[in-house]
Amino acid sequence: MKKHRHVWHHVWHGxxxxxxxCECKAVRERKMTSYEKLQWKxxxxxxxxxxxxxNKVWWEFERKFKTRKKEKRVKIGKKxxxxxxxxxxxxSGYDLMSRVEKWAEKYPxxxxxxxxxxxxxxxxxxxxxxxxxxxxxxxxxxxVAVTQCDGLPPKEFFLYPGHMKGIHEALGKILxxxxxxx
Ligand SMILES: [Zn+2]
Numbered sequence: 001m002k003k004h005r006h007v008w009h010h011v012w013h014g015x016x017x018x019x020x021x022c023e024c025k026a027v028r029e030r031k032m033t034s035y036e037k038l039q040w041k042x043x044x045x046x047x048x049x050x051x052x053x054x055n056k057v058w059w060e061f062e063r064k065f066k067t068r069k070k071e072k073r074v075k076i077g078k079k080x081x082x083x084x085x086x087x088x089x090x091x092s093g094y095d096l097m098s099r100v101e102k103w104a105e106k107y108p109x110x111x112x113x114x115x116x117x118x119x120x121x122x123x124x125x126x127x128x129x130x131x132x133x134x135x136x137x138x139x140x141x142x143x144v145a146v147t148q149c150d151g152l153p154p155k156e157f158f159l160y161p162g163h164m165k166g167i168h169e170a171l172g173k174i175l176x177x178x179x180x181x182x
Contacts (some may be wrong), residue, residue: 013040057110058131058142065090065100092153097125097146118147127161140164 008020008028018036020028032040073080083167091099104111104127112128124147131139141162147154158166 037116053132055131057107061100061103061129061142064103065096072086089154093146093151094148096154097148100127100144100146101125116145116151118151122147122149124148 004024006022006026006028008022010018011021011027013032013036016031016037017029018032020030022028055107067090069087089096101113104113110130110132114126114128116124116126118124124145127144127146129142129144131141133139138147138161140158141164143157143159145155
């Protein structure tokens with residue numbers, strides 16, 4: 001590269017220091033100014049708050065209502081991991097239904113309670129729990145069907161926006177048909 005005046009771009013920062021680099025690969029470190037320190041603090045605070053919100057409601061649901069078991073340790077690269085696998089539910093039927101329903105009240109924008117009947121015609125629920133990769137994004141929703149009296153474990157599935165549209169359209173058509181008949 002020709003002789004030039006470096007243009008410094010921020011590459012990293014520590015507690016007090018900042019690292020800068022020019023396109024010519026020249027590197028420079030210096031102390032952060034107090035203004036920069038304040039800027040970074042504010043930025044980190046925002047960033048951490050966002051991370052905490054990520055899929056928070058779904059993780060809480062898993063923790064509260066599912067059981068997990070530790071699997072055999074596996075080696076990935078140079079590190080050992082103990083995978084935790086979801087392997088069941090802490091409750092089922094009415095017990096699970098009423099517990100999740102109560103919990104859902106805490107998150108009116110993230111958890112939706114839909115009513116249905118099971119094969120014994122007893123009142124059951126489909127819980128829709130949103131997955132949010134960030135505070136202002138929705139990735140899709142988990143649907144958990146909890147039946148009350150058929151003795152079957154809850155059934156869980158995932159809906160992307162396209163799936164939701166399909167169900168929404170089908171139900172719309174059925175309702176229209178019903179209106180036509182009545
Ligand atoms: Zn340069």
